[in-house]
Amino acid sequence: MSEPAGGDPPPDAMREWNADVYHRVSDPQRAWGGPVLARLPLAGTELVLDVGCGTGRLTAELLQRLPRGRAVGVDLSENMLATAGRHLLPAFPSRITFLRADAAALPFVSVADAVFSTATFHWVRDHDRLFASLFAALKPGGRLVAQCGGAGNLHRLHGRCESLMRDPRFAPHFAAWEDPWEFADATTTAARLMRAGFTEVRTSVEPAPVMQPTCAAFVEFVSHVICRPHLARLPAAERDAFMEAVASMAAADVPAFELDYWRLNIEARKLST
Numbered sequence: 001m002s003e004p005a006g007g008d009p010p011p012d013a014m015r016e017w018n019a020d021v022y023h024r025v026s027d028p029q030r031a032w033g034g035p036v037l038a039r040l041p042l043a044g045t046e047l048v049l050d051v052g053c054g055t056g057r058l059t060a061e062l063l064q065r066l067p068r069g070r071a072v073g074v075d076l077s078e079n080m081l082a083t084a085g086r087h088l089l090p091a092f093p094s095r096i097t098f099l100r101a102d103a104a105a106l107p108f109v110s111v112a113d114a115v116f117s118t119a120t121f122h123w124v125r126d127h128d129r130l131f132a133s134l135f136a137a138l139k140p141g142g143r144l145v146a147q148c149g150g151a152g153n154l155h156r157l158h159g160r161c162e163s164l165m166r167d168p169r170f171a172p173h174f175a176a177w178e179d180p181w182e183f184a185d186a187t188t189t190a191a192r193l194m195r196a197g198f199t200e201v202r203t204s205v206e207p208a209p210v211m212q213p214t215c216a217a218f219v220e221f222v223s224h225v226i227c228r229p230h231l232a233r234l235p236a237a238e239r240d241a242f243m244e245a246v247a248s249m250a251a252a253d254v255p256a257f258e259l260d261y262w263r264l265n266i267e268a269r270k271l272s273t
Contacts, residue, residue: 015076019083021224023055025217028210032147032263033058033118037065039267040145045069046113049137051103051146052120056084062116063092069113073098074106104129108137115144121266122149122181127189131196141272144198150205150264151185154226157259160249161230164242173233180229189264198268205264212257219247226259 037058042048046069053059053073063071073088073096075081081098088096101107103117104124115134124130134144165174184192186203193201212218223231223243231239250257 016079017077017228018224019055019077019079021220022080023057023083023087025221025224026054026057028208028261029054029119030057032208034061036118036145036147036265037061037116040114040116040143042066042069042114047072047111048114048116049074049106049108049112051106051115051117051134052123053084053098054080054119056088058116058118059084059096060088060091063088063095066095070095070097072096072112074101074103076100076102104133106133106137110136110139112137113139113142115142115146117146118148120148121146122153122183122264125180125182127182127184127192128195131193131198135196135198135270138270140270142270144193144266144268144270146266147263148266149181149183150189150262151183152205152260152262153181153183153264154260154262156253157222157226157246157250160246161227164245165230167245170234170238170242173235173238174230177233183262184264186264189266193266193268197270199271200267200269202267203265205262208261208263210259210261211255212259215247215251215257218250218257219243222246222259 042065044065044067046066048062048066048071050059050062050071051074053075056073059071059073073084078100081100085098103120104126115138121130164170165177186205190201190203212221230242234242
């Protein structure tokens with residue numbers, strides 16, 4: 001892969017993740033996702049799409065609630081799907097399949113009893129298109145239960161990154177930068193869901209701060225989870241300097257190394273016909 005030099009990074013740099021590191025450091029995502037999964041009513045026989053399944057940590061918990069059902073793990077990252085397969089296929093060989101697909105363009109029509117998703121939808125810029133895709137994939141009567149980054153998510157950290165992106169050391173590499181996230185509020189999200197055809201819509205935004213215990217843990221987590229798009233634009237020789245600057249500012253916070261996460265909760269249903 002060639003080094004970015006001020007223009008757009010190579011496509012794989014944006015789509016792909018270091019899945020092994022993510023699997024190890026994603027305890028916050030798993031902790032947030034457990035209560036979201038608990039809100040999904042299941043009889044145990046359903047077909048459920050786990051959209052943005054990542055390395056499958058929550059997919060495993062979903063499958064435990066589907067003893068006579070099946071799950072499809074959907075992700076845009078081949079690395080994530082490969083890691084999920086290594087963890088899940090030995091334990092659930094006949095009840096899990098995987099598909100690399102764009103959440104906003106799922107190749108399904110009225111097949112799923114439910115869609116479950118955590119820590120994913122904010123990576124899709126067009127939420128109207130996303131919700132239309134999810135609505136189409138659900139059977140009549142199917143449910144959507146999800147959580148993602150919401151309004152205010154990581155506002156402090158992203159503000160610091162924006163400041164660094166204007167620094168003469170780094171600015172040439174961010175000339176074509178566009179935020180890769182959509183952090184929507186509850187009201188806007190509810191309106192988008194209803195436009196897509198959903199009913200029984202419930203949305204809310206809640207704080208979910210995460211404290212990293214050390215500077216090293218902060219840098220590893222932020223590098224691989226939050227600032228991945230920033231670092232993809234930088235030559236390798238400048239990435240450490242960027243992250244050292246981010247970590248230095250976070251070290252002065254009270255508490256130190258706190259990540260100001262906000263989560264958008266989503267519940268909706270496709271009416272039976």
